[in-house]
Amino acid sequence: MSEEIVIQARKELTQMKPYSPGKPIWEVQKELGLERVVKLASNENPLGPSPKAVEAMQAALTDLHRYPDAQSIQLKQAIAGRYELAEEQVIVTNGGDELITLISETFLDASDEIIVPGPTFSEYEFGAQLMGAKAIVAPLKGDFQYDSDAILAAVTERTKMVYLCSPNNPTGTILSKKELQHLLDSLPKRVLVVLDAAYSHFVTAEHYSDGVEFVRAGYPLIVLKTFSKIYGLAGIRVGFGAAPQAIIQSILQVKEPFNVNALAQAAAIAATGDEEHVTRSQTLVIEERERLYAAFQQLGLSYTMSMSNFVLVKVGEQSESIYKQLMANGIIVRLANTWGLPLHLRISIGTPEENDLLIAALSDILKQKV
Ligand SMILES: Cc1ncc(COP(=O)(O)O)c(C=O)c1O
Incomplete structure (x- = not known):
């Protein structure tokens, strides 16, 4: 068969840009022939997965001939207990990404609009485009703070x-x-509000809310959380949504039966009980965030104060050259031009040793005036 394929994909797909993930370590190792590569590009947990989660996955291996629990009941109970919600107010998903797709499939018609802050995580717009809906950007203020008036005006x-x-x-x-x-x-x-609190564990500001209290109070709100960040389980894909029961009920209608695999369920249940790993991960990010700020200041670079496990740094017009030189030194960061920020890099917070390597490489590169 060598006939030309004439099957057309849905017209919405022609508008969509693929998600651009951070470069994987193996690719940089192969391309540049480097042995040690430090990845500070995908906001992962540099301490690794919760050890309790690893143990739980090992114990679950011998049961892999069984389908997983379609409703992730035990995990749902663990989450509901932790956040003082009813089980019916929780949906467990194959990462936060799946939740965004499910929400889009559940609630968006082709004539609908969604409002997103700008710049932000690209998957919201992706979900809208998938359904033929339109994303309207409500820009953040000049200092990247939220602008409620701009959101309401949109x-x-x-x-x-x-x-x-x-x-x-x-x-x-x-x-x-x-x-x-x-x-x-x-x-x-x-209007349904989706509060993406994927990075809530890294917030130290007292005036913050992860939104769960407003779910409890009955607002039309979905809070998204993930096991990929603080719990270090990005590779096994598990996240969840919390919302009033009627909203969860609608989303369940489009969920595939076995969306969260058995290892992911076992890992996430164990991780929620691993307080030690959570505290260690939080402490690392909070301490190292300050150390990175000090280093950026010394290098004369401006940055945005972050409540997360990454920092947006303004490196100027040479950003792409700096990004490439960091890569040549075995350090992967994220070029922020994908968010329309051509002067910036987004740098995930690593271990103290990884951050030392970053700071040393960055200062060498800047001394050579790129
Ligand atoms: C803001 C935000 N929300 C959601 C996610 C999705 O996380 P996951 O699908 O790994 O749970 C990410 C991942 O980087 C993110 O940055």
Whole structure:
């Protein structure tokens, strides 16, 4: 068979840009012939997975001939208990990414609009485009802080959903509890709010809310969380949503039966009980964030104060050259031009040793004036 394929994909797909992930370590090792590569590009946990999760996965291996629990009941119970929610207010998904797709499939028609902050995580717009809906960007302020007025001004009669990412990827800035309350009270009741709190564990600001209290209070709000960041389980794919029961019920209608694999369920249950790993991971990020700030200041680089496990740094017009030189030194960071920020790099916080390597390489590169 050598006939030309004439099957057309849906027209919506022609508008869509593929997600651009951080370069994997193996690729850089192969391309540049490097043995040691430090990845500070995907906001992963540099301490590795929760050891309790690893143990639980090992114990679950012999049962892999069985299908996983379709409703992730035990994990759902663990999450509901931790966040003082009813089990019916929780949905467990194949990473936070799957939740965004499921929400889009559940709630978006082709004539709908969603409002997203700009710049932010690209998957919200991806979900809208998949359904033929339109994403309207409500820009953050000049210092990347949230602008509630811009969000409210973007509302039209077509608005179906508003995404809030707090801490926001790639800026690390947050929405205060007061602003969240204000938005929830001001938006029309027909508008579903999605608060992406993937990085909530790294927030130290007291005026922050991860939104769960507003779910408990019955607002039309979905809070997204993930096991990929603080729990170090990005590779096994598990996340969850918390929302009023009626919203969860609708999303369950489009969920595939066995969306979360058995190892992921076992790992996440164990990880939620691994307080030691959570505390170690939080402490590392909070301490190293300060150390990176000090290093950037010394290098004369401006940065955005972050409530997350990454920092957005302004390196100027040479950003691409600096990015490439860091890569040549075995350090992968993220070029922020994918978010329309051509002067910036987004750097994930690593172990103290990894951050030392980053700081040393960056200062060498800047001394050579690129
Ligand atoms: C803001 C934000 N939300 C959600 C996710 C999705 O995480 P995952 O699909 O790994 O759970 C990410 C991943 O980087 C993210 O940055």
